[in-house]
Amino acid sequence: MATRKITITLPEELIESIKERVDARGVSAYIAAAAAHQDEMDRLRELAACLEQEHGPVTDSEQQAALDRIAAIDDWHDARQSRSGEAA
Structure with a gap:
């Protein structure tokens, strides 16, 4: 750039x-x-x-649904990191 x-x-x-x-x-x-x-x-x-x-x-319920989805993705990612750390 x-x-x-x-x-x-x-x-x-x-x-x-x-x-x-x-x-x-x-x-x-x-x-x-x-x-x-x-x-x-x-x-x-x-x-x-x-x-x-x-x-x-955005409605309150839509915002909460998005936050819940983000939390679920974070949980999935954390669980995946934990499993890969155990294998190492």
Whole structure:
């Protein structure tokens, strides 16, 4: 991916906090990762808004069904990891 140098302004305390976690060359990567994450969240919000406009809001029961499905997948994954750990 092509990159381009830009100038941004951040609070000094934030810059120091980031520098404590990464070396000087890692600051750009850290900021890029944070910006990429924010971009992904913004895109998800836009998608959710489009879906809600087209299909209506998610009901409580639909949301609970999705959470239950995610929990079932997590349980399946954990059980699979446990079995593969026993075989090792």
